[in-house]
Amino acid sequence: MKKAIYPERTGTITASSENGAYPATNLANEYRKKVWKAVNAVQTATLTVPISANSSAIAIYGTNAETGTITIADGGTPVLAATPITISYGRYWQEYTLYTSSCIATIELTTTETTLECGIVRAGDILTMAGLKYGASETLDDNSIKKKLRNGALYTKKLEMPRKFNYSCFMTRETNWRDLMTLYEFYGPDPFAMLLTDNTDEDQRWTVFGAFDGVPSASHSTPSHSDVSISVLEAV
Numbered sequence: 431m432k433k434a435i436y437p438e439r440t441g442t443i444t445a446s447s448e449n450g451a452y453p454a455t456n457l458a459n460e461y462r463k464k465v466w467k468a469v470n471a472v473q474t475a476t477l478t479v480p481i482s483a484n485s486s487a488i489a490i491y492g493t494n495a496e497t498g499t500i501t502i503a504d505g506g507t508p509v510l511a512a513t514p515i516t517i518s519y520g521r522y523w524q525e526y527t528l529y530t531s532s533c534i535a536t537i538e539l540t541t542t543e544t545t546l547e548c549g550i551v552r553a554g555d556i557l558t559m560a561g562l563k564y565g566a567s568e569t570l571d572d573n574s575i576k577k578k579l580r581n582g583a584l585y586t587k588k589l590e591m592p593r594k595f596n597y598s599c600f601m602t603r604e605t606n607w608r609d610l611m612t613l614y615e616f617y618g619p620d621p622f623a624m625l626l627t628d629n630t631d632e633d634q635r636w637t638v639f640g641a642f643d644g645v646p647s648a649s650h651s652t653p654s655h656s657d658v659s660i661s662v663l664e665a666v
Contacts, residue, residue: 432561435487435623439554441480447472460621462492462549475546479535481553486528488535489623491521491639492549495539504533523625523637550639552623559606561627566597592664599658607648607656621665640664
C-alpha cells in the first residue's frame, strides 16, 4: 500500500441523529456492515469526530451518503476548511496538513436513500510507503454458499464478496520495509484504513478498510532495496 492511517487517533464519535439499534459507537468497530444509522427517514446528519494530536487523514467506509462536507478545527483554529465532498463506492479518503494538536472533525453526510448510514470512520497520522507496482491483481473473495442437493439441483446463498488485492512493491529496506513490518506487527490480522495507490484520480476506488491477508514477504534483491509481496483482504 502507499499510505496507511497509523497510528489511529479517533476518539468517541457522536451523531446528530441516531437509531438506538444502530448507535454511533458502531463507527469504531471493525465491520463495515455493522453500521451507524440515523433515525428512520433522516437523510442528512452530522458526525462529530474527536481526533487526538498528530493527525493528517480521515477516512469513511460503508456509507450510503453521496455528498457531504468535512470541516476540521481546533476551537477557532481551522485545520481543514469546510470541504464539500462527493462520495463514490461508499468510501472517502481525505488528507490534510499534519496537525500536532488535538482537533475535531465535523462531517455532514447526505444520502438520497431512505435513511443515512455509515460503517467505519478512522482518523490519524499517515504512514507513507512505496506504492504498488502495476501488474497488481484484484479479485473478489466470494463467500457465497453453493451446495449440490441429492436431486442434482444447486442450493445457493449469496454472501459477502469483499475485494482482495495481491501486489508487489519495490521498497527501501531500512525505511519502507521496516515500517511495513512495524505496521504488520501492530495490526496483525485486524483491519485498518489504507490507500493502495495515490497515482490515479480514483482515490475512493483505491482506499480500502481491510487487513493483511498473510504476512508480507520480501526478497532482498539489492543491497538497499527489497521486492515485497503483499496481500490485502477487504473487511466486511
